[in-house]
Structures are given as C-alpha cells and as structure tokens.
Amino acid sequence: MVSQQDDMVSQQEDFGANPNLLAAPIKSPVDKFQLLPAFLKVRGLVKQHIDSFNYFVNYGMKKIMEANALHKVTDTIYLRYINISVGEPYVAIDNIKLTPQFCRLSDRTYSADISVDIEYTDGKGQHPTRKTSVKIGRLPIMLRSCNCVLNGKDETELAKLGECPLDPGGYFVVKGTEKVILIQEQLSKNRILIDIDGKGRITASVTCSTHEVKSKTVFFMDKEKIYLQLNQFVKPIPIMVVMKAMGTESDQEVVQMVGRNPRYGDLLLPSIQECSSERIYSQEQALDYMDAKFNFFKSCSIQLFITSFSTLKEGRAKSILTDVFLAHVPVKEQNFRPKCIYAAVMLRRMLDAILNSDTFDDKDYVGNKRLELSGQLVSLLFEDLFKTMNTQAVQRMNYAMGQSNRSGALDFSRYIVTDIITLGLEKSISTGNWDLKRFRMHKKGVSQVLSRLSYIGALGHMTRISPQFEKTRKVSGPRALQPSQWGMLCPCDTPEGEACGLTKNLALMTHVTTDEEEGPLISLCYSLGVEDLAHLSAEEIYANDSYLVFFNGLILGKHTRPHTFANAMRRVRRSGKIGEFVGFRTFDDFLHDGLIEYLDVNEQNNALIALYEHEAGEIDRSEITHIEIEPLTLLGVVAGLIPYPHHNQSPRNTYQCAMGKQAMGNIAFNQLSRADTLLYLLVYAQRPLLTTKTIELVGYDKLGAGQNATVAVMSYSGYDIEDAIVMNKSSLDRGFGRCIAMKKQTVVRENYGGKVSDIIVAPQRDKDGALIRKNMQILGADGIAEPGQIVRNNDMLVNKKSPLNVDKDLKTRTYKDTPAFFKGVEGETTVIDRVLIYTDNNEKMPIKFIIRHVRRPELGDKFSSRHGQKGVCGTIVNQEDFPFSERGICPDLIMNPHGFPSRMTIGKMIELLGGKAGVSWGRFHYGSAFGEPSGNACKVDDISNALIQKGFSYSGKDFLYSGILGTPLQAYIFMGPIYYQKLKHMVLDKMHARAKGPRVMLTRQPTEGRSRDGGLRLGEMERDCLIAYGASMLIFERLMLSSDPYQVQVCQKCGLLGYYNQKLKKSFCSMCKDGENMATMKLPYACKLLFQELQSMNVVPRLKLTEA
Amino acid sequence: MSKGSFTSALNMPDVPMGKLPDHLEVQRTRVVCKADAPIHTEGIQFSGAYAAVGVDNSNPLDKFKRDFKIDVIRLTKDEMEFDMIGIDAAIANAFRRILISEVPTMTIDKVFMVDNTSPIVDEVLAHRLGLIPLDADPRLFEYMSEHDVPNERNTIVYRLNVSCEKGSPRLTVKSDQLEWLPDGSKLHEVAPSYPGEQQKTYTSFSGSQLEVSRRALGVKHKDITIARLGPGQTIELEAHAVKGIGKVHAKWSPVATAWYRMLPEVILLKEIKGEEAKKLVKKCPVKVFDIEDLGNGEERAVVKSPRACTLCRECLRGESEEQIELRRVRDHFIFTIESASALPPEVLFKEAVEVLHEKCDRVISELS
Structure with a gap:
C-alpha cells in the first residue's frame, strides 16, 4: 500500500489530519489478508524491475529518440528519427525465437532488435527518403518484461520453454550469465534540503537534474550572511547579489518574496547590508561581480553541455544562472522570475530552520531518497550510446560526401553502425561498469551475477538496494534504521560488516513507480484552482491562506484552500482517473475503486495509519485515515521466512537473512536442466512445518531449502559445545541433509x-x-x-x-x-x-x-535453523545411543541449550512447539510476523492446548530415556521439529593440509591457498609469540628451513653475493674478481632476492660475516 | 561387647527387619516424575546398598528366574507390544539396541545402472532402493565378506526395468516393480561378441535361489514409490541385496524402531472429591482418571488406567500438584517392536536374544 515514487510531491504547509476512512470498511482483519495474494498475483515479486524496464521500452526510448530526433549534416542533408520500437528476441542467424533457457545454456545474450523508422535526404533537393524498421542494435531483454517471450505465459507454457514458473524474472541473460541490475539508492533530486554542514553552517541545498545537466546548488549561512555556493564560482556569492543578477534589484521585493514576517527581515538584514557595502545595486553590477568570481577550470566540463555558451568572459555569469544555478527551474525568454521565487523559497526554508530547529530536513529520511531501477539505468546507457551512434553516423556521412568517386545516392541508414548500441549495452550489463561521460558517472558493480545458491537467495538479490555512499565511511547516520523505512524497506535484511545498514532490501509490498506524464497533471492542478505564480506579485505569494503547490520539485503556483485541493486530488486518484501512484503519495479493482491506496513516505506524514481496525482507545477512530493491509508486509522476502520473527532478538533475524541465502535446497523447477558453474541442491528438501504467509506468497513452500528435523535441546557427549550439533547417524543414512x-x-x-x-x-x-x-x-x-x-x-x-x-x-x-x-x-x-x-x-x-x-553430511558441515543459530556438526552418533521418548521418537539432532539464553531466540522455541503440534495434528501452523492479532500466527496458548490434547506436555518437554544407559534422563527434554537449513559451507570444500608441495617461482616459498595446494602460513603474530617465548630454533626452522632455504656464496671482503663455479668446484666473487675469502651460508631465498633487487636499484647491501 | 545396655538402630523393635521404609522402597523401585523433573532415575545398583537395614538389593539368578515375566499385550504382523517384568534397564536396553543395530537383514547394497533417464539421479536412486525393506529371511543367507564372490547363498538379485512411453501420462515406479532374479544377474560384464554367448555376469550362482528359499524373495511393501517417470524416461538397473546389520547403515536395521517405556503408576496422595475430581478427570487427555460413585451422592477420583499415561503432566499443573504422584516402575518395561523387515517382531526379538547370547558366550570364552 505504500510506495516510493517519483512523481508528484505535494508539500503543503499546515497539512492537517484528513478524515477519509475507507469507503467500505473490511469486515475483519483476517479478511484483509486475502488482498495480499491477489496483490502479488497482479504485481509479482519483482514488478518494480519489470515495470521500470517496460516503461523504458515503451516510453523512455521514444522520449530519448524524440529528444535526439534530428541530425543535420548540412542544412539540406539530415537524418530524422520518426519512430522507435523493440522487437521480440530471436537468434540473428536462423531467425529462431530465443528463449531465456536457450541463452543460458548456449552462452548467448537474450536480446531483441531495436528498429527505427527514419527519414533522410541526400542533399539533391529531392523528397526525403523514408525507411522503416532499420535495425540500430540489439537490446538485452529483461525476463518477463513486455518484450520477453515469457510475458503472459501460463505454467505449462513456461514449462515448455524450459522456464521455472516460480522464477520471478526481472533480470537479463547476457552471454549466458544471469545479470541483475541492482536498485540504486539516490538522494532525491530537485528537492530543497535544509541541513547543517561539516562546519556547523546552516545550508539549503538542491541537487538539480534535467536531461542535460546535473548540478548542485547550495545556499549557506556564514556569520549571519547568506551566500550561494556553486562549483563554477571560486568564491561564495552573497545571495543578494545573486537575486540582483537575476533581475530582482529591489531589496524590498526580495524580502516580500521571502515573507513579510519581520523576523525574516531581521535575519536577511546582514546579507542586504553586505550587498550594498559592495556597492552592487543593479543587475549589471551584480553580473559583473559574479563574472569576476568565475572559475574557469572547474566549469569546463559542465560548459560542454551548456547550449548557450559564450566564449566571452562577460555573460558567463548569466549563462550559469540560466543553465547551472537551480538547473531544473526553466528559464523561458530570459525570465528569471521563477528562479527568483524558487531561491526565495530556499531562503525562507533556511530562515525557518533558524527560527525553529524542527524544520531541518533529515538526509536519511526515506522520503528524501529515490530509487533508480534497471529501466532508468539502461535508459541512461542507451541515451549515451544512441548519441554516440548518431554522431558517428553524421561523421561518416560527412566523410562520404567528401568522397568524389562515390556512386549512387547517399543512404544514411548505411552509416548507422549497429554494433555501438549492441556491444555497449552488452558490455556494461556484463561487467557492471556504467561509464557515462555526460554525467561524469563511473559506477562499478551496478549489475551483478544473479545468485542462484537458493531460490530465496535469487529473490533477495532482486530486491537488494545498492547504497549511495561508499562502504568505507564510518558514519552511523545512514546506517541506522529509519522509522520512515516502515513498510518500504526491510528492517532485518541487511548484511553484517562494512555494508551494514547501507545495503538495504525492499519490503514485501513496496512498489517503485515509474514516471507519469506531467502535462495533464499540471493542467489538472491548474483547473483545481492552483494560481500560477507568474500572475502574482511577490507580496501575494505569502499572503494569508496561501499555500505553495510543488510539482516534481517545481513550484507550480499557490492555492488558498490546500485541504480542498489535496482532497480533490485524492478523489481523482481514487476514482482511477489519474495514475494510482500519482499524487501524494496511493491495485487492480480495489485500486480503481479507491479502496486501496499506495502511500509514499512523504504522504505518510499526513496520514494516520492503523494496523488493525479494532485498534482504538487513545486515538479517535475518525482520525485514522488508512489501515495497513498486513503488518507482515513490513518485512522483506528473505526475512519473511522466519517464523515468529517478532519474538526474536533483532540481530538474530538479520543473521538469518544472511544465512537464508546460503541455504541449500531446490533452486527452481528447471534446476536439473541448468548449467551453472556451481549448483548445490538438497536431495530431500521439505516444506517448513511452521510456515508464514510470506513463505506461501513467495513460493518457498514449493522450493524449500531445508528439512524438518526433530531436535532435542539437551547436552550430549560434549561434542556439542560452541553451537556444535550432534547428529543421528541413522537420520543421515535415511537421507537427512543429503x-x-x-x-x-x-x-x-x-x-x-x-x-x-x-x-x-x-x-x-x-x-x-x-x-x-x-x-x-x-x-x-x-x-x-x-x-x-x-x-x-x-x-x-x-x-x-x-x-x-x-x-x-x-x-x-x-x-x-x-x-x-x-x-x-x-x-x-x-x-x-x-x-x-x-x-x-x-x-x-x-x-x-x-x-x-x-x-551426505559429515563432521564439520554447517547447519542453521531459521533464527540465526548456525552451528557445525560436532559428532555423528548411532541411533541406538540417541535418547528416545516414551513414544519411541528419537531426535535427528541434538542442540545444546546454551544456544538460547544469550541469543534470546524465543521464535525458535515457539517454532519447535508449533512444529510439534503441527506434526501431531497433521497440519501446518503459521508464524507470520506480528500475526497473532490477525490470526496469521498461532498463539502459544493455542499450540500448548493442541499439544495437551495429543498427550504431550504443554511446555513441549518430553520424558526421555537414555539410549546408552536405558534409564530415564534426569530432566524433561524440550523436543520437537525445527526447520533446519544446510548451508553451503562444507568441510569437503575447505579442508586442507600439506607437507611438501608446490612453490612460487619468484620467491621459492610455498604457494598460498587451498586451490594451489598451498602451505599453512606461520604469520607475524605467530612469529611474535615464538620470539616472546624464545623458541629461536623453531623460528629458524619455520621461517627458513621449511620455507625457502638457499645456499649462497658470500665474499667476506666486499660483503656481496658471489657464485659457485661448478667446473672449478670453487666459489668466486664477481665483484672482487677473486675466489679468496668466500664463505658459504644459508639464507632464505627471498632474502637473496631482496639483495639482488636492491642492487638493481643502486643500493648495495653488504653482509658482514662472523664465525658462528 | 556389653549386652542390653543399648540397642542397635538395626534392632529397634518398631522397625521391621528385612523391609525398607516406604520412602526408600519407592526410591528403589520407582522413578518419580515430578512436575519439574523426574527424580531417582538411575536406581541403586549396589547389592549391599541396604545391607544396613537388612535388605538385600541383589538379584540372584533364582530370584530373577522366579520373578522374570513376559506378557505379550499385542501382536500383529509387524508390531508387537509386550511387558518385560523383573529385569534391569541395562538388559532391556541391550535388547533394544541389538534390535536396532545388530539383528541382520537382507538389503540392496549394490546397484548396476544400465540406463537411468529419470529425474532421480543414479546415486539417489540407489540410496532409495537401499531403503526398501525386502521380504527375505536373513537366516537363510550368509554375510558376504570382502573377497567373496556373489553367489546364491549371499546375494539376492533384483531387476528394475521400467519406462514411460512417449505420449503417455507420468508413471510412478513402485517397489513391486522390482523383479527377483532367482538365477542371479543377467547383466554381462562385457557385451557378448555373438548372440547367445555364455559370458560372465556379475554373480556366480551355482543353482537357482528357489532352492534356498521356499518363498519368492520379493519386497515387503509393494507400494513404495521409487521414482516418477515422465514420458520418454527409462530406468533399467540390477540391484544386488546382501546381508548386513544396522550398525553399518540404517537400511539394514530390521525395525522401524524398537523402544520401551517403564510402566506408569499414578498415585493419588489425597482423596480428591466432588468438583475437583471432575476437573481432574477432564484435565487428563488420555483419560487415566475416572469417577467413582461413593453412594451418598459423593464422588471421588480414582485411577482407572495408569498404563495410558503419556506423562503430559497436566494433572500436576495447578493446585492438584501435591495430590498426585506420577511414577514409573523401574523393572517393568513396556516394550514395542515395529518390524520393518521380513521377520515378524517376535522372531526379531528371539534373534536379538540370540545375538546377546552369542555376545555373552564370546565374553565367557575370551575370559576363560
């Protein structure tokens, strides 16, 4: 129900609570859940990628083409693009339809032709020639997108194409490897952010982005005076100078634009004074002042993209003000007024922040962030390549025209090189390097090989969000969990270590929107009573009861009755007349009927969202504006596997999120016909006895990655310390963990x-x-x-x-x-x-x-439950030695109870209870997150009662007999089924030892690493220990004799290394030209190598020898 | 030693000789299952533990012979429940352990794959075949040691040859499709150079196995799914079964499981009457308690079927904790054997006794 979106931002001041309860209240909270599967059916799990790509293919590409439609060689010779389309994937040579599975197996790229309709002239004054469907290159096609052969296919059709029906799609197949383009997190563009910078100054910054330019405009306050900082200027420019340069020469008008509240005036006074002390009163003076501060070097690169660029020193300031300063606000016919108003709004927000520190913006607030998806990223690449292709085509045309001996008419289509786009796209997606000169973008690792270790691993990979900051930064702010992440980003699924909190994952129902057509929305706004600012005086902007309306970062105008306007917009949205994501931040029939809304983070601020309908008490029911569909959707796909996650200590859920991706199981229905470099499969994968709604929604019940093991929580044999588990040999014989x-x-x-x-x-x-x-x-x-x-x-x-x-x-x-x-x-x-x-x-x-x-599992293989409780197999014990219960039940594995007190994984205990009740009654129990009130998680009381009815203790603790002694155990043992995952880390792949073996050529020391049959290094710290202990002979043995001993001839006279002449059977010093005074000694070969390397650099290392 | 001046504690007239006080007797013969944990689980082994009170804690052979008793409660084809009374837990446990891991059975151990295009890979298919219980009496066969040649006395050969025709629906391969080859392997080690050439197969049977066993050596359960074949898929293989024990691999274990439990004893420490009695009866999920009408309109709770007690300890929850004591009789074992092999459970038990007997003989011969 909630979404991130990039379309329209309505920032209205004094936006109060909005009493619009859903038209038809849902009968009970359990009914609400029925919406979820329907929702995912419509949307799919990775719809955000597919939507984004579809948008690019259907609209984005056309826009790029339209923006670069005309290419002129001369005035009479030109090339014009009329239409662009993408076909279906096929094999270029045989014209057979390509299927993704065919591409995976034969290392091909799953791509389709991009064809264009063109019109061109050959300069002979004839009618322009038209050509249709000219191929300009191939575009890798995202699986399950609108151009994919899998689009709209049912289960049997997919099976015929060799595809797994549970595979979500949303990735590309490039040269046989599956590549995901990660979601990129970015700071919201074209938005005013009030913050405090490193020097403690209050700043207002806007990162502007248009098709041509990207720039950052910063206003900051230093010593009570406000300045503008732009890369193009060497020094900060006083703000009043900027305002004057934009033609607002009157100080009074500036103050009016900011607001007539005297407090604003007071704060602006020092800035006004500074300006007048510089004796700048007119627009010309201001522009001259700014020209002087121009920084030539820094602006070179940006200048390339400025269309109205003049080489004269004069006018530079003006062109910068037009094209770089607040670049997203358009300047039409030299009218700087919209920019002035925008700058004034920035000032006002700054001053507000001074007066009231609550109005500072939080950079980490999710509403201030935008997600860039595969469609947008591919579109950036495509635009760049399309431009390159056209420039080259024009160049070739130019060259061809100069050729005198040409025959026949000039055909522009022949000069279009198709390889540029094909190879460019293929290269970027397969390497993950996005190099765009235009935006000075050099991103690495944008695309990654889709992890196919487990089904969940692949799904988790599709929802991953790549961070905007580098991982090395030691900052806590962006890493911390933001309350605004609720329902948008999974609070559990983040890696441990350096990327902790930076790499995030989408929550289950998050929707990322694509762009919406702007024009109709703007006119809708105007017809709903938004007054255009152009018709208003500065004074009127902040008149009483007037509120500014922002549209995609632009000031659209003002409105006097914001509530009426907002409600009107909402009504239009709910009636399905404008896109469901429009707006202030809102599913098929339900969506059309306006019963379900997508809310984005910013609109959530103006909504009062209840979890359950029966929730009442302190809050007045009439004030509630929305009800959450299900609280379990606040977690992501990977965290959704955990039963009772809300009973666990939070880091445990995070650990499970990392481990769930390493668990072996069934990868896909087509797993046995795949050709991956490495594939781990579990022979008898099971469906967890204790499920969650998320498990059913994502299909984990069909492609499980673990087995339901009967676990006894007790101590056994001593081989269970430090989280090791004791396994039953018979269970392994019967196929457990195979x-x-x-x-x-x-x-x-x-x-x-x-x-x-x-x-x-x-x-x-x-x-x-x-x-x-x-x-x-x-x-x-x-x-x-x-x-x-x-x-x-x-x-x-x-x-x-x-x-x-x-x-x-x-x-x-x-x-x-x-x-x-x-x-x-x-x-x-x-x-x-x-x-x-x-x-x-x-x-x-x-x-x-x-x-x-x-x-089959062996000693040292790693296992884990779904609660971040990993452990290795400590010992394997025969079944007859295992304890058995009064019913003859013998556990599959024994876990040490010390794993519980410090980890506080209560969820695991409830899983055991629920699982036990489940097997006794022959049904599956649920443990969805926060599901108890809505019935999506069984209550412990109910589980206990179910156990009692089957003659078990309510506590899950059984009376066990020792398998060795035959007498009862001295305690009741907590025993029941827990879903266990076998993780990919197995001893067989890791165990390594060596006596003698290969050595490195250069240093003659043993090789490193298991793959090269390497030696085991006695490192610095181990060396330190031996030194401290005084075991000199051991150090000598380890560091030289067992590593790289080498016999050298040393000249005692000059101290340099000589050689041994095999013919004369005599050692010789080549420096002294002499065979006298030679000594034989042993050195590490690396040491001899160092001496020789030093000598080659004109450093003489001399050895002084004494008799030992 | 002076006479009459004081009496020994062992000669006190109010203490009966040769009998333990009640609380010690309970400790000696019962495991008491308290609400939080069972106590006195291990029992007292030392024969002279109560010598001071004049009680002999030893269990001499003649006493054992007199007291030892086996009552068969339930006996079906594959399952048996019997009471073993008057024996120590160690011995009862020895039978259980032997049943699980040391009584031999015949099981498929080697699989020769000719063709397998099913989705079940060769190794897994072989593993699945190994776990199928065979209906072959292991007593008729010998163990195959390392250098032995497979013959009719140590190997049973089965063949599985199924295929799913193209265009037909999916086929489930069940265990009854395993075909017994009484004449040994029909697979040639090397392809015959001319038709009808007599060539070496993977077994060297000197005669038909029909002479070894009177019964056909089939599988025990005919409906075990081995694999499912899609159209065009085939399985052709030969499986060789040999004799082995559960210690080596669970597939040779003759039982699904064999276990015992000690006889439950439920004691009402106080008389429970009226509403409380009704509550108690309701509380127990396995209906251990019942209501007795005392006439005069009064009712009291009685223990009706203590044997049914599963030790859920529901009756110990709440206020009734002090009124009830759950106990287990230390030398009374309710033994259950679930056979998963050709032999019926009672024969398996006899086999287990025989194994223990042999073990004892071995110890005695080693010692002498």
Missing part, C-alpha cells in the same frame, strides 16, 4: 578460421583392443566422456587434437594431442551428470560437462 553439488567444466573445440578447427577423435586402442591410456575409460565412441560415468581426477573428458598447420589439404594436415582432463579431488567419486554440446557465435564448439557429486 545434497548434490554440481560443477561445470567447459572444454572448447577451437575454430581457427578457414574451416580449420580442433578435431575430437575416438579413444585410441592398441592391437588387443585395449585403450592406449588408462584414463580414457570414460570416453564414448565419439571421444567425449559419457553421462552417467564415474569420473575421477585426471580422467580424460575430451580426446581432442589441435592442428599444427593450417594446410588446406586434409592429408597433409597434422595434429597434436590436446586432450582435456577432469580436475577433481583425489579420492572423490563424482559422476558426469550431463554433457552439453553447442556452437557459439564465434563458430567455436564448447562442450560443457556437468559433474555431480552426492554428499
């Missing part, structure tokens, strides 16, 4: 052009028919390893040969063996799951091998 790890290995059959390529041959056999090499066992008759074969380390995957020469004659062409081997872990039995053979765009033939490994 997972499949699939890895990809690609072998490319190279193509060298001219029909010369690698060849793949059948495995060679000797006379007796035995394979010539043992590791060829798994090869098929085609020379490629076959699916279903057990593959071990160093087994041959492809029996490939590469040509040594490129002779055309096949007989003389010779080949050498270039086989591809399987790189795996020794002793591990893996199986070839699938082999994919295809041809890529470059006529090469990559062969993908998907290698599968089924693993």
